[in-house]
Amino acid sequence: MTIPLCLLFDSDGTLVDSEILLAEVMAEVLPSFGLPFSAHQYMEEFRGVRFLTIVLELEKRFGGLDDGRRQRLEQEMRALMERRMRAELTPVGGMAEALDALAAHPKAVVSNGPEAKIRCAMESVGFAHHFGERLFSAYSLEVWKPDPGLFLQAAAAMGHPPARCVVIDDAAVGVAAGLAAGMQVIHLNHFPDTEATPEGAIAIYHTRELPAAVARLEASATA
Structure with a gap:
């Protein structure tokens, strides 16, 4: 058989x-680290792309982060995303x-x-x-x-x-x-x-x- x-x-x-949740979370967290970003931008330009790839591309446009700030950025984004998934997904x-x-x-x-x-x-x-x-x-x-x-x-x-x-x-x-x-x-x-x-x-x-x-x-x- x-x-x-x-x-x-x-x-x-x-x-x-989950993609609109992720887009909204990124639009909330990234600008607080000096990387301008919108939910619309994620859906139009970066859908499905690795998070680090997105961050590095934004750093090229708006200025780089040191390793510590980049790590804190991802930690904040992941924690907020999990809370929203548990509540809204x-x-x-x-x-x-x-x-x-x-x-x-x-x-x-x-x-x-x-x-x-x-x-x-x-x-x-x-x-x-x-x-x-x-x-x-x-x-x-x-x-x-x-x-x-x-x-x-x-x-x-x-x-x-x-x-x-x-x-x-x-x-x-x-x-x-x-x-x-x-x-x-x-x-x-x-x-x-x-x-x-x-x-x-x-x-x-x-x-x-x-x-x-x-x-x-x-x-x-x-x-």
Whole structure:
């Protein structure tokens, strides 16, 4: 019997509706350290990008921080983000139903965020039982999307070859990483008017489309 395709989910913006919270937290904390920033700027320019990469880019524009201030900045941002996630985080619409429909598939979360943030997100929205300890953080593995190595290490740990893995991601960096890893990629495109789905990826526009998209890939893989 063929083992179902392995599903590798991004967290922020894919499983959980955290991106506006993150944008607001960054817009609150970054300016207090002399780095002007807006929530709109995160959504337009930096969605899905590693936090340190954002900080270093802002430092180029507005002046550098020493290591101590940079560390305090991240600590304040992470603490505020956790408080807001615990109080306010919700799943992406329809994702709870999609995960139930995909229960037979092995699955993991693969995120550019720290493991503590991933775990907090899954616990806050009631998704922890779907993923257990199968949480793969760029901070733990020391490789960040769009580098394909994050997905490749996750697939190896899950015991599945890249060709039998499906990346589900809403951000350009994750879609690029999945394609570079030689995996099937489903792009959950929340902004079809402004964001194109790259060639080689499958575009869906709502999570209710996800089970059918995975079923089509499953059928193609076993044909």
